[in-house]
Amino acid sequence: xxxxxxxxxxxxxxxxxxxxxxxxxxxxxxxxxxxxxxxxxxxxxxxxxxxxxxxxxxxxxxxxxxxxxxxxxxxxxxxxxxxxxxxxxxxxxxxxxxxxxxxxxxxxxxxxxxxxxxxxxxxxxxxxxxxxxxxxxxxxxxxxxxxxxxxxxxxxxxxxxxxxxxxxxxxxxxxxxxxxxxxxxxxxxxxxxxxx
DNA sequence: TCTTCGATTGTCT
DNA sequence: GACAATCGAAGAA
Numbered sequence: 716x717x718x719x720x721x722x723x724x725x726x727x728x729x730x731x732x733x734x735x736x737x738x739x740x741x742x743x744x745x746x747x748x749x750x751x752x753x754x755x756x757x758x759x760x761x762x763x764x765x766x767x768x769x770x771x772x773x774x775x776x777x778x779x780x781x782x783x784x785x786x787x788x789x790x791x792x793x794x795x796x797x798x799x800x801x802x803x804x805x806x807x808x809x810x811x812x813x814x815x816x817x818x819x820x821x822x823x824x825x826x827x828x829x830x831x832x833x834x835x836x837x838x839x840x841x842x843x844x845x846x847x848x849x850x851x852x853x854x855x856x857x858x859x860x861x862x863x864x865x866x867x868x869x870x871x872x873x874x875x876x877x878x879x880x881x882x883x884x885x886x887x888x889x890x891x892x893x894x895x896x897x898x899x900x901x902x903x904x905x906x907x908x909x910x911x
Numbered sequence: 912t913c914t915t916c917g918a919t920t921g922t923c924t
Numbered sequence: 925g926a927c928a929a930t931c932g933a934a935g936a937a
């Protein structure tokens with residue numbers, strides 16, 4: 716079942732927690748690639764000094780200002796694409812960065828794109844998973860609640876609170892406190908025991 | 912195993 | 925003109 720819009724209209728932290736264990740699905744060229752979401756980060760509003768919306772609305776971040784459930788995909792470090800899903804109501808800029816997934820379908824497709832890198836390193840980073848699933852700026856703004864965009868999220872496995880670990884966000888050393896230390900990174904350790 | 916550092920370009924000041 | 929929500933190779937230990 717594809718996750719419905721309501722799921723994404725909650726605050727970014729709730730969406731980030733809720734996405735753990737859900738299935739990220741990419742359909743391209745009649746192939747389906749999918750994996751369980753293992754790691755996310757919440758970016759919450761213009762007041763969050765680590766959020767791209769901290770300086771207001773721009774051409775780059777405008778998708779974040781729309782309603783939740785759409786893909787916000789941006790380019791950084793001159794070579795990497797990042798996948799986020801927009802959270803919250805329309806008008807409030809918030810998003811959840813997908814940092815890591817466990818691939819369970821379309822392994823041949825990923826292997827082709829990521830060789831000779833070992834399997835455990837295929838999708839364990841935000842730029843790695845976009846490369847593995849062929850996610851680029853062309854998908855910026857697609858509706859994650861619709862299968863027609865080629866990128867969407869479905870119900871997956873249940874993750875209990877005991878399986879969730881929270882830490883400070885990664886790669887935002889430029890941000891001042893308290894934002895730098897907010898524990899808005901959500902990680903789960905279900906690498907084994909999950910079958911597609 | 913750990914740390915350092917180069918790659919490479921869109922976006923904003 | 926500065927720098928970024930990163931990766932992975934190379935070198936040190």
